[in-house]
Amino acid sequence: MAFDGRFICIYKHMREWFPNKHIQRVSNGLRSRSIRNFLARLPLVFQRGRAEGLDAVYHFMFTGDEQIEATIVIREKDLQIQEGHVGSANIRVTADSNTWLGFVAKERSLLWAMLTRRIRLKGSPKWLVAFGKCFPS
Numbered sequence: 001m002a003f004d005g006r007f008i009c010i011y012k013h014m015r016e017w018f019p020n021k022h023i024q025r026v027s028n029g030l031r032s033r034s035i036r037n038f039l040a041r042l043p044l045v046f047q048r049g050r051a052e053g054l055d056a057v058y059h060f061m062f063t064g065d066e067q068i069e070a071t072i073v074i075r076e077k078d079l080q081i082q083e084g085h086v087g088s089a090n091i092r093v094t095a096d097s098n099t100w101l102g103f104v105a106k107e108r109s110l111l112w113a114m115l116t117r118r119i120r121l122k123g124s125p126k127w128l129v130a131f132g133k134c135f136p137s
Contacts, residue, residue, distance in 0.1 A: 032101055034097075035062045035100070036068065038100075039068075039070055042081060042135065043079055043081070045135050046134055046135060048078075049077075050134050051074050051078075051133075052077060054075075054130050054134065055074070055075045055076070056073070056075075056090045056091070056127055057072075057088065057089045058072040058073075058074075058089060058093065059085045059092045060094075061085075062095055062097040063094065063096055064096040064098055064099075065097050066097040068097075069083065069084050070082065070083060071083075073087075074134060090124075090127045091121060091122065091128060092121070092122040093121055094121075094122075095118065095119040096113075103119065
């Protein structure tokens with residue numbers, strides 16, 4: 001197969017090279033089942049290159065089954081996670097813990113969660129978008 005500059009679908013490539021194999025999408029295997037686990041795994045999936053130019057402080061307040069407050073700082077391609085709210089935040093995210101875990105696992109819609117007020121933002125949503133870019137799935 002020659003590359004002619006057009007986008008080539010990975011599935012098409014896989015079917016050509018491995019015609020007898022079943023193609024299945026898999027996750028990275030880092031699905032969190034608790035907020036503490038989610039916070040502990042953030043450094044594992046953090047991509048420094050995507051954080052270039054980002055200088056932000058995030059305050060998370062998780063409610064519901066797990067009530068945890070956390071501060072996440074992304075500055076100079078570095079990630080810091082602290083318990084409690086430290087300093088002044090660019091955005092405050094208040095979320096039901098189960099809803100947040102469902103959103104991170106792509107089982108629940110952020111729009112639905114915001115409309116039902118299970119996830120609330122105080123600050124510009126652009127900060128949450130920038131946060132998501134640093135942790136692609």
